[in-house]
Amino acid sequence: QQQQQQQQQQQQQQQENNNESVTIPKSNTNAQNKVSNKKVKCTKSKNEKIINNSPNSIEIKNSEHTEKLDVKIQSQVKQKKSKDKSIQNTNNTNTNNNSIENNNNNNNNFDDFPRSNYTMRDINDYCVKKGIPSLAQGMIELAPPALLRNLTSETINREDIHRYRTRFGEDCYREALSYMINRFYNVNIPKDAIIATAGVTAGIVSVLMMARSEGKNRVGLIEPAYTYHIFQSKMVFGQHPIAVPSKPDFCPDFDKIQEALDAGIDVLITSNPHNPSGRVWRKEELQRLTAMTEKANCRLIVDECYSEMIWKGESYSPVYEKLDDHVIAVRGFSKTLGMQSWRMGYAISSPQTIAKMMAIHDPIYICVSWYQHSLAEYLKDNYDDFRNHVNSVNDLMQSNWAILAPAFEKALGWKPVNPEGSMYGCFYHNSTTDIDAVIASLRCGAGVCPGSMFSVNSNPNTGYVRIHCGVTKEKAQRIANNLLQSIH
Numbered sequence: 001q002q003q004q005q006q007q008q009q010q011q012q013q014q015q016e017n018n019n020e021s022v023t024i025p026k027s028n029t030n031a032q033n034k035v036s037n038k039k040v041k042c043t044k045s046k047n048e049k050i051i052n053n054s055p056n057s058i059e060i061k062n063s064e065h066t067e068k069l070d071v072k073i074q075s076q077v078k079q080k081k082s083k084d085k086s087i088q089n090t091n092n093t094n095t096n097n098n099s100i101e102n103n104n105n106n107n108n109n110f111d112d113f114p115r116s117n118y119t120m121r122d123i124n125d126y127c128v129k130k131g132i133p134s135l136a137q138g139m140i141e142l143a144p145p146a147l148l149r150n151l152t153s154e155t156i157n158r159e160d161i162h163r164y165r166t167r168f169g170e171d172c173y174r175e176a177l178s179y180m181i182n183r184f185y186n187v188n189i190p191k192d193a194i195i196a197t198a199g200v201t202a203g204i205v206s207v208l209m210m211a212r213s214e215g216k217n218r219v220g221l222i223e224p225a226y227t228y229h230i231f232q233s234k235m236v237f238g239q240h241p242i243a244v245p246s247k248p249d250f251c252p253d254f255d256k257i258q259e260a261l262d263a264g265i266d267v268l269i270t271s272n273p274h275n276p277s278g279r280v281w282r283k284e285e286l287q288r289l290t291a292m293t294e295k296a297n298c299r300l301i302v303d304e305c306y307s308e309m310i311w312k313g314e315s316y317s318p319v320y321e322k323l324d325d326h327v328i329a330v331r332g333f334s335k336t337l338g339m340q341s342w343r344m345g346y347a348i349s350s351p352q353t354i355a356k357m358m359a360i361h362d363p364i365y366i367c368v369s370w371y372q373h374s375l376a377e378y379l380k381d382n383y384d385d386f387r388n389h390v391n392s393v394n395d396l397m398q399s400n401w402a403i404l405a406p407a408f409e410k411a412l413g414w415k416p417v418n419p420e421g422s423m424y425g426c427f428y429h430n431s432t433t434d435i436d437a438v439i440a441s442l443r444c445g446a447g448v449c450p451g452s453m454f455s456v457n458s459n460p461n462t463g464y465v466r467i468h469c470g471v472t473k474e475k476a477q478r479i480a481n482n483l484l485q486s487i488h
Contacts, residue, residue, distance in 0.1 A: 110439050110442055110443075113126060113435075113438075113439060113442070114126070115435055119227065119453070120136050120137045120138070120227060120449045120453055121137050123136040123137065123438070123447055123449060124136050124137035124139070124447065126447070127442075127447035130442075132442060132445060132446065132447050133445065133446055133447065133475065133478065133479045133482065134446075134447035135404075135446060135447060135448055135449075135467040135468050135469075135471070135479065136447045136448055136449040136467075136468075137449070137468070138275070138335070138423065138424065138468045138470070139340065139468070139470065140334075140335045140338050140340065140393075140423060140468070140470030141470055141471050141472065141475070142338040142393065142396075142470065142472075143338050144337050144338045144339045144342075145337065145378075145385060145386070145389045147378065147382055147385050148337065148339075148374065148375070148378045148382075148385075151374040151377055151378055151382075152371065152374040154374075155370070155371075155373050155374040155377075156370070158373070161370040161373055162370060164366060164367050165196075165367040165368055165369075165370065165372065166367070167358050167361075167362045167367065168195050168196065168354070168358055169194070169195060169196020169346070169368055169372060170196070170372050170373065170376065171191070172372075172373065172376040172377075172380075173196055173368075173372035173373070173375065173376040174191045174194045174195075174196065174346075175191055175376070175380070176375070176376035176377070176379040176380040177189075177194050177346055177376075177379065178190065178191050178194065179379065179380050179383075180379045180380070180383065180386070183383055183387075184308065184387070185315060185317075185320065187320045189319065189323075189348055190351075192351040192354065193319075193323050193348055193349060193350065193351055193354060194346055194347070194348055194354065195346060195347050195354045195357050195358055195361065196344075196345070196346050196368040196372055197330065197332075197345040197346055197347055197361060197365070197368065198343045198344075198345065198361075198365040198368050198369070199332055199334065199343035199344065199345045200303060200305045200330050200331065200332040200334070200345045201228065201232070201345075202343070202345065202361060202364075202365050203328075203330035203331075203332075203345050203346070203347040203357075203361075204229065204232055204269070204301060204303065204330055205232055205236065205364070206347075206357050206360045206361040206364070206365075207299065207301050207328050207330070207347070207357060208232060208233065208236040208237070208267065208301075209236055209360045209364070210356050210357055210359075210360045211266070211267045211299050212236055212237060213360070216266040216267055216299065217237055217239075217266070218242060218264050218265045218266050218267070219233040219237060219241040219242065219265065219266075219267045219268075219269065220241065220242045220243075220244045220260045220261075220265035220267065220268045220269070221233065221241045221242070221243060221244060221268075221269050221270075221456050222244045222246060222252065222257070222268070222269070222270040223243050223244060223245050223246055223454065223455060223456055224246065224250070224274075224276050224277065224451065224454035224455065224462070225241075225243075225269070225270075225454055225455075225456055226271055226275045226276075226303060226454065227453045227454060229241075229269050229271075229303070230456055233269070240456070240457075241456055242260060242263075242265055242456070243455075243456035243457055244256055244257055244260045244265075244268070249417075250274060250277040250279045250417070250426075251279070252270075252281070252285055252289070254288065254289075254292075257289070257292060258292065261292060261293070261296040261298060262296075265296075265298060266296075266297065266298050266299065267298065267299045267301065268289075268293055268298055268299070268300050268301070269301045269302075269303065270289075270301075270302060270303070271302070271303035271304070271305070271306075272286070272302055272303070272304055272307070272317070273306045273307075273309065273310055273419075273420065273421030273422040274422070275303070275305075275306070275422060275424060275454075276424050276426055276449070276451070276454050276466035277417060277419065277424070277426050277466075278417075278418075278419020278420060278421055278422045278424045278425055278426070279419070279420055279421075280310055280312065280313040280314075280315075280420040280421045281316070282313065282314070282316075283314055283316040286302075286316060286317070286318050287318070287321075289318075290318045290324065290327055293326060293327075294324060294326055294327075297326075298326065299326050299327075299328070300318065300326060300327045300328070301328050301330065302317065302318060302327070302328070302329045302330070303330055304317060304329050304330065304331045305330075305331060305332050305334065305335060306335060306336070306421055306422040306423065307331055308336045308390050308394075309335065309336060309390075309393070309394055309397065309421050309422055309423060310394075310420065310421035311394050311397075311398060311420065311421060312420035312421065313420050313421070317329050317348075319348045319349065323348075323349060323350040323351075324349075324350065325349070325350045325352055325353050326353075327349060328347055328348070328349040328353060328357070329347065329348045329349070330345065330346075330347045330348075331345060331346055331347070331348070332344060332345035332346070333345070333375070335423055335470065336389075336390055336393065337386075337389065338393075339371075342369065342371045342375075343368075343369060344368065344369065344371055344372060344375055396469075396473065397422075397423050397469045397470070399473060399476075400469035400470075400471060400473060400476040401418075401419065401425050401469050403473070403476045403477055403480050404425075404467060404469065404476055404479065404480055405418070405425065405427075406480075407479070407480035407481075407483040407484055408427055408441075408446075408467070408483060409427075410483070410484065410487065411444050411483035411484060411486055411487055412427075412429070412430075412437075412440060412441065412444065412483070413430055414427035414428060414429050414430070414437075414465070415427060415428040417464070423468050423469050423470045424466055424467065424468050424469070425466070425467055425469060426451070426464045426465065426466050426467075427464060427465055427466075427467070428463055428464050429463065429464060429465055432461065433452075433460045433461045434450030434451050434452045434460060434461055434462055434463075434464075434465060435450055435452070435460070437450065437465050438450050438465065441465070443486065444482060444483050444486035445479065445482030445483060445485075445486060446467075446479050446482055446483060448465045448466065448467050449465060449466045449467070449468075450462075450465055451463065451464040451465055451466065453466075454466070
């Protein structure tokens with residue numbers, strides 16, 4: 001009796017194994033391997049024969065359990081078709097999301113939109129909350145080069161880099177910067193003319209603090225001016241900076257600059273390429289500006305955060321020909337290499353001015369991160385990768401502008417101002433105020449930055465808005481689709 005029971009159990013187990021045998025493709029893809037939740041076991045018993053053994057599939061037929069197998073396979077095929085249909089419906093839903101989003105935005109008055117005391121980051125956060133793609137905050141949405149990230153993952157395991165770093169920056173970092181500048185710009189800048197800074201912001205603030213320690217207290221900003229230069233000047237000097245207007249086409253107005261110098265400004269800040277317009281300063285313009293500020297005993301700070309992001313015109317800096325004591329160029333890699341949170345920057349000036357900067361930067365920022373070691377290795381030993389990455393980013397910025405500019409113009413009637421560098425572009429709008437233009441854009445499914453953000457005196461209607469192009473090509477196209485669909 002025990003032997004008979006064992007034989008019955010074995011037959012029952014064999015029958016269950018036969019029922020679990022199904023036809024499956026020979027593939028390693030996850031989607032195909034998930035046809036059954038159980039591990040498929042294909043065996044040939046006395047009641048089975050293999051009727052098809054092609055390279056792409058194995059089909060097994062069991063003479064005793066064909067009907068049960070067919071039912072099981074049909075059930076699984078139906079489940080797979082249902083899943084495929086669900087995926088297709090999801091894709092269709094995603095494709096139509098822009099249209100649905102635009103309908104919702106068109107019916108939204110955006111009454112909760114902040115109309116005062118806001119920054120571009122506030123606008124970006126608002127867009128995130130509302131599920132609207134944002135081009136307001138200058139935040140490049142691209143990762144650093146893979147090679148640089150790999151170097152950094154190796155560097156962190158070193159035991160000798162986690163103490164405070166040297167006050168001027170590590171020699172390897174400053175030497176790598178000097179090497180990169182020579183290769184990229186064909187200019188010789190000695191190591192002693194470079195100081196490592198905790199991002200461009202730390203460089204700007206250190207120069208402002210240095211100027212204050214020298215008794216200077218009247219800061220002029222060439223408008224449009226980068227928003228945080230306005231804030232930083234207020235915080236360091238405790239008073240409002242002086243606006244130095246540009247011409248309507250964003251070209252420098254040297255008559256206004258001279259008036260400001262004659263009125264006593266002793267620190268002047270600008271950016272090149274210009275933020276927000278993307279205009280590149282001409283060599284002769286910067287030479288003239290350098291001479292004017294030197295004559296007036298005025299420090300000149302040039303924010304060159306986007307110095308590698310120039311595709312039209314000449315890449316020139318006042319520090320290329322002569323290292324004047326009164327001129328400081330401040331640069332970084334936040335946008336060029338997509339390493340915004342790394343806070344890696346540097347400043348160039350005469351060795352005397354760099355020494356004064358160090359005395360300010362050191363007690364405030366202590367030192368620059370150990371990231372400088374991996375960045376130094378990347379710039380010096382892998383320069384070709386750096387150059388290729390910069391070229392690809394610049395190509396992306398231009399192609400994204402080519403996608404976005406016509407869409408904004410067609411959807412909102414805005415006139416684009418073609419940039420020559422940076423990651424930005426501006427539009428002349430046709431609304432009553434800059435904020436009205438921003439809300440009009442939100443209704444069309446895109447967040448933008450009002451020109452009033454770059455006005456020293458918060459002019460509510462500068463007549464323009466700014467976008468950034470630091471997104472993937474796919475996101476740029478999606479935003480353009482939002483804008484164009486809003487017309488209908």
